[in-house]
Amino acid sequence: MLLARYEGIFMTARRLLPVTALAAATALTLGACANGGAQNAPGDNQAWYGGESDLTGELEIVGFGLGDEIAEVRHDLALEALGQSVDVTLVEGGLDIQQFLSSVASGDVPDLIYASRNQIGSLAARGAIVPLTDCIEGEDVDESQFREEALAQVTFDDEVYGIPEFNQVQLTMANAKLLDEAGLSIDDVNGSDPDAMAAAAEALVQRSGDDLQTIGVDSKLPEFFPLWAKARGVDLLSEDGRTANLDDPAAIEALEWAVGIYEAQGGFSAVKAFRDSADFFGEGNQFAADELGAMPMEQWYVNVLNDVSPDAPMAFDAVRTPEGEPIAFAGGQAWAVPAGTENGTAACRYATTMTAVDSWVTAAEARKEAREEEGGVFTGVLTGNATADEEIRGLLSDADEPWQQGIEAMYEANDAAVAMAANPADAEFTRIWTDAINSVLAGDAEPADALAAAQDEAQAALDEAWAEFDGE
Amino acid sequence: MTTTQRIPPGAEPAGVPAALDRTISTESGRELAPPSKARRRASRRNTLAALGFISPWLIGFAIFTAWPIGYSLYLSLTDYDGISPAQFTGFDNYARLAEDPRVGQSLLNTLIYTALYVPSHIIVALVLAMLLQRAGRSAGFFRTLFFLPKMTPAVAVGVLFLLLFNGQGGLINEALGAFGIPGPYWTTDPAWVKPGLVLMSLWSIGSAVIILLAALQNVPKELTESATIDGANLWQQTTRITLPMISPALFFLAVVNTIAGFQTFTEAYTAFFGAGGESFQSDAALFYVIYLFRQAFEFFNMGYASALAWVLFLVIMVVTAVQFVVSKRLVYYEGDQK
Known part of the structure; x- marks a missing residue:
């Protein structure tokens, strides 16, 4: 009965189907783009400010x-x-x-x-x-x-x-126990010696058959590529936010090195799959479970680790340039x-x-x-206000190791932090360089080719956005 | 030569008012008897009443579907960022589209996905429907069971994909490992991302199973019984009787699944692009609508995204037209014989 009705409808509808199907297709795909409406003139708020302001x-x-x-x-x-x-x-x-x-x-x-x-x-x-x-x-x-x-x-x-x-700034976080067992130290995985860090990845990685048991070093691509490029002296974007430097030889070198770290451990696919299976915020996190040798990571993760796995055998340092200077990208x-x-x-x-x-x-x-009541360590707070940071740092008391090491690394990184300039194409610029890194990680392109193509694309996006802003 | 035939009272087909005379057309298509004025007025009243009843939908369609579609066609000819006034740029967006390598990449990804998705959906749904048909009294239970996953939100399916298909700790690879088969890195190896997504899409195959089950149950039993008496085996019965008889349903699924394949978005976006920013995003899952979404809502190139949408519309229109042409040779409509 149901099918008889269905077939009757369908036989009639089959001649109309192209229209209905396409209408549905269009509604779904086109409707999403049509949200035009009135617009506001920028900067038209009439507020005035100060202690005398009438706040209602x-x-x-x-x-x-x-x-x-x-x-x-x-x-x-x-x-x-x-x-x-x-x-x-x-x-x-x-x-x-x-x-x-x-x-x-x-x-x-x-x-x-x-x-x-x-x-x-x-x-x-x-x-x-x-x-x-x-x-x-x-x-x-x-x-x-x-x-x-x-x-x-x-x-x-x-x-x-x-x-x-x-x-937010990045630190080097490492499993001190795994480093010790491999005869390594935090200096081998903090970026100060790129060759040593690549070698450490091979020394720390552990496999069981085809499966990874421990990631040696995670260079955290694609997100931390600007950090590795900056460590080699390259700003991916100029200070005025108008010029891309993605195909700088030092940036290519940084990418080749960071990708090489994955290749030494069986490739990015294997490392990413194992990373994704980790209990990142739990007591069985990668460090506590001896599943990760070292990685750069934002400072807030020190709090997570201290909270959920206070006995994890951690070692901390700033991320460092080949010259040994601390470096971080602020966010x-x-x-x-x-x-x-x-x-x-x-x-x-x-x-x-x-x-x-x-x-x-x-x-x-x-x-x-609150942290003292919980029996935890207060690791400080990083803000966009340097004066506040100093005063908060004054509140800190000496923590047990390795957390004190983490706190010191955090402030050292914060003092050395840099940032990309604001620009009118920031979302596109970010997407273009991450797409380039992703294509290399996927094995679809070589670092130099991917970054050369990204450079052209990024510069075109910047030029177009700035031209629009400048009213050209 | 024309003739007029009045349908005798009481002999109208179901649903046709008895008071209305029917006109019969000749083979040349000419109308045999024009309706009277009173009949035309009654017919107009009925039409107006029908329009009145469906007017809420018509108004909704006009405001929320037809107008946005028309407006997006206009936007496709402009440079529009969602805030500043749209600037008319003619066909610049379409010219840019032709030079954008990501358009070709995303379209190719979408075509490959659709080519895998449509047959796998139909074949698996057909097998399940055939099994259900033989399930006897437990068919209702299994029908519900197969349909339940359809209720799962697509975003949840995307997250589920990452968990089930994780190359190292996922259940799928654990299951394959039990048989000594080393599973691939479904979520990170570009070669396996699309097959993985297709397999995951089978999670919500329930509605296709229901449609095909209904079609199978409508195949006249006397046909298969006669074939059995004539010595046809199961394969012969399936290929010579069952499939032709349910070909309208198969064709329907082919058309709607092709459109769904071209428009695939949520699961892949959730799995690979939901984290946004600078996290790893697999280019293998960059489907056309995801790229369209990215242009519209990440980069706010609304004009360009609208042009992308219209190109997709044309692609779907062409593919659907081809499917309909091909269907004339392959689809059998019972009662549609000339």
């Missing part, structure tokens, strides 16, 4: 979550600074850039966003966020307190578009005010209070207290 109305904050003491304490202080007349709505969860840009296009924007610093250039170039120069001046924020590299990431066309928040978030906000004054007060030295220090004290 609603303040919608998007992209920020209250996950721990550092966030909660500062949020409470910011609410206090706003006073009773401001009705704050916190939309927790990561910032959805598509949703945000749609809101800008439709003129219904949140008042404050918490965005990744490497998105600030693109958002500023599109006029989606407004300069904060007046906000910073009006709220008497000492701009010189911001870390240079963090400020560079939120400065576009000589205007500051974001107020830096947390800072992190920033507060930005969307174009068209109706309460820029309150947004500015909230953002500047969240990032004030006193707020950071008060929050760090709360974190320290």
Whole structure:
């Protein structure tokens, strides 16, 4: 019965099927692209700033979550600074850039966003966020307190578009037990001797048949390629954000070396598959389970390791250049005010209070207290504010080894951190170089060819984006 | 020569109002008797009433489907980033598309995936449907069992793919290992990414099984019984009777699965591109719609993405047209004989 009806319908519909099928296809694929609408003129918020500002109305904050003491304490202080007349709505969860840009296009924007610093250039170039120069001046924020590299990431066309928040840097993390057993030390895997690091990968790797039992060294491609290139003196993007340097011979050398580390261990596919099967955030993590010799990793993972596997045999150091100097690439978030906000004054007060030295220090004290109650180690907090970092560092007491080693490495890396300049094509630029690395890791291209092609593509994307911004 | 035939009262086919006269056409297609004014008015009233009933859908279709489709055609001729006003650029986006190597790469990936996905879906669904047909009283239970995974959200299927198909600790390779077969690196080896995704897509094969089971149950039993009496074996019965009789259902699945294959997105995006940023993303899984999405919502090249969408529309239209031409020779519609 069901089929009889179905066939009847189908026989009739079969002549209509191309139309219906294509309509469905089109609806699914084309409808997604058509979200045009009204647009806001950039920089049209009428806020004025300073202690005399009249703070009332609603303040919608998007992209920020209250996950721990550092966030909660500062949020409470910011609410206090706003006073009773401001009705704050916190939309927790990561910032959805598509949703945000749609809101800008439709003129219904949140008042404050918490965005990744490497998105600030693109958002500023599109006029989606407004300069904060007046906000910073009006709220008497000492701009010189911001870390240079963090400020560079939120400065576009000589205007500051974001107020830096947390800072992230990379450290060398290693399993001291595996290093000892192989007769190696942390100096062999921190990048200071590239040949020694490649040799360490071979010495540390362990297999059972075709399966990896221990990854010797994970060079963390593609994400840490800029770090390895910078260690060899190459900035993938020029200081003014206009020129790509992807095919620099030193960058090619860095990629060949980093890929070679995987090849010495059976190839990227094997290492990635084993890495993906690891219990990254649990007590059976790669270091605790002796499944990983060494890797560079952001500093927040020290906290994870200390929390879930305090007895893991860790060794820490900064990542180092072949000259032995510490190096790191800074990342992190920033507060930005969307174009068209109706309460820029309150947004500015909230953002500047969240990032004030006193707020950071008060929050760090709360974190320290909480960690001590748990019997854990307070490893510090890295921010985009150098003064706050110093004061928080003063709160630290000597931790047991190896965690003290981790803390020192973290601050050493933080002091040496650099960043890529803000630019109007940051998403495309990042995608182009990661695609190039991915093609090498997949065995589809040689490093020199992949980076040469990426260089052309990246430069074209930068030229086009800058030309559009410059109004050419 | 024309004749008029009035259908006697009480002899109307089901669903046809008795009061309405029917006109009969000659073989030349000419209408034999024009309806009266009253009949035309009644017919118009019925049409208007029908339109009134479906107007919520029509309005929704016009606003949420037809208008975006038309607007995307306009956007495909512009430079539009989602915020600034769209700038008309003529066919620049289409010219750029022709020179973009990633378009060819993503289209090739999509074609390979579709070529694997469509036959594997139909074959596995057919085998399962045939088994279900013989399952007797337990058929209902298994029918539900096969359909349940269809309820799993596609994003969950993408994550599940990474877990099940992990080259080292995944269940699939563990199972293969039990038989002494070393499993490949499904999620990281470019050669195995697409086959892995196709295998994972079989997870949600339930609806195809249900359609084919319904088709199989509608094959007249007397045909197979006669064939059995004539000495035809199972293979002969399947290839000479069953498959031709269910060919409309097979063709339907071929068409809709081809379109689904060309539009594949969620599972692959979740598995390989969801982490975003600078994490490893397999180019082998860069399907056309993923590239389109990337252009639209990562780089905000809405105009270019719209052009990509229209090219996909044309590709699907051509492929579907070819399928319909081929179907004339291969698909048997009972009751559609001339």
